[in-house]
Amino acid sequence: MKNLSVLKNFSIIILSLSAFSAKAETVYWVGDGTLSDSNTSAWDSTGSWSSGTVPNETSDIIFDKDYLTGYAGAYLGSNLYIKINSLKIDSNYGYFQVRQGSNSVFEIAGDFIKENTSETLFCYTSNNPSSAPTLTIGGNLQVGTADYVGTGASILTIGADRDSSVSGWGGPKTLTINGNIDLYNTCQLKLNVGTTTTTYDTYDPAVYIGGVINMHRGTGEMAGKNPTLYLINRSDKAPAGTTTVISCNGVSGEGVITTSIGSEAVASTPILHLRNSEDQNFSGWLSGSQYASSKIIMEGTATQTFSGSKIAWTGGIEVRSGTLIITGRAPTDSNVNHGDLDMLGGQFGILAGSVSTQGVFWMNNLNYTSGDILLNVNTSTSDMIKLDGTIIDKGFSDGVNFILSGNLDLLVDNFVKIVEWGSISEIADSDYHANKYGDLNAVFDSRDDGLYVMYAAVPEPATFAAFFGTIALAIAALRKRN
DSSP: OHHHHHHHHHHHHHHHHHHHHTOOEEEEBOOOSOBOTTSEEETTOGGGBTTSSOOOTTEEEEEOGGGOOSOSEEEEOTTOEEEESEEEEOTTOOOEEEEEOTTOEEEESSOEEEOOSSEEEEEEOSSOGGGOOEEEESSOEEESOTTOOSSOOOEEEESOSSOTTSTTOBOOSEEEESSOEEEETTOEEEEOOOOOSSOOOTTSOSEEESSOEEEEOOOGGGTTOOOEEEEEEEOTTSSSOOEEEEEESOEEESSEEEEEEOOGGGOBEEEEEEOOSSOEEEOSEEOOOTTBOOEEEEEEEEEEEEOOSOBOOOSOEEEEEEEEEEEOBOTTSOOOOOOOEEEEEEEEEEEOSSTTSOOEEEESOEEEEEEEEEEEEOSSOBOEEEESSOEEESSOSSOEEEEEEEOGGGGBTOOEEEEEOSSOOSSOGGGEEEOOBTTBEEEEEEETTEEEEEEEOOOOHHHHHHHHHHHHHHHHHHHHHO
């Protein structure tokens, strides 16, 4: 028993020493290592570090101008696996590059915080997309700070604006951020990640964000200053466009989510894949560039709302699960065709500017398989889906379902248009359904200019069936008696 006690105490001492030896160490970049690609110092050179040793997974790395005596930039050589505990770019640091060689893996176990107001560029140094590096952040990515006051902009560019087939100007093939992205004030996060040019897979995205994209608009002296997220950032010197999936657990706050595409030759399709597990609201702009066709795929268990005044994406919307609600512009406002609406499940709704304003969402076709379309009725009309094409049956089993809310009194014995189309749908009126209003049932009417609905005291089909069934039984009984 005594020996067991001694062994237990010895084990505790060993564990304590192990924990002490694994304690994180702060290491500063000094840049006096081996000169490497484009005036950078080699990451794996001892002269690059204040500690005189190459950092490891326990190291908290800081780029601070006060410690810099050599090259500002870092070179991560080919086939290197580099893991550190955290990374911080201090507010006093200037422009620099982190250049990754072929097949290099850079893993930050904790947070990556960028405070400086200059640009930091992560880029690929080779010309083979299949050997492009990877970047993983185990914690949160923060660009800018909440307390910054000034005219500068903290810019983090992950992947230069050409792709990896142009030597030295590519980006990582995957970016993984297990935590949140937090963007503050006037900061910019520019992404050029991924090598896919045609097909895409939302379950294997080029950019995976485990948490939420939080856009923090400036306050106080920085009031009105918005952060900007570029989902794809490509110049006209890139040889081709990409189809890039950016998958996240929702978007919140206020700012601008956009793209920058240099020419038609590099036209690209960014896809924002939303996996919301909690309700989120983004009140900023979804804007785009001439040669980008941005798409939204909703596949969560909660609600994502885009309540901003500018929704200019044109690549379509696909709802698989969860609820997606987007601002609809009034008919007299400037508007754009947002592409096809593919309803595979979940719910899609339109958000009007006020209780008296009609929300109109302009699409090409409504391709319907399953799910609910949410429309609100105001004091004089209903929110409306405007289609250049029509509603298309994509294999639904129970018809097309609407959920109507608001001033439903307006619809009592009064047809109101809820869908405007370019050509009348082949779907029968009996295949459209909506929630009841008290004892009243929804009645649909397909006309040349659109789909109309009203509430009336009309028996449901099941009631009709029961009624005629009773009559049939009565007739059969009479025949038997005779």
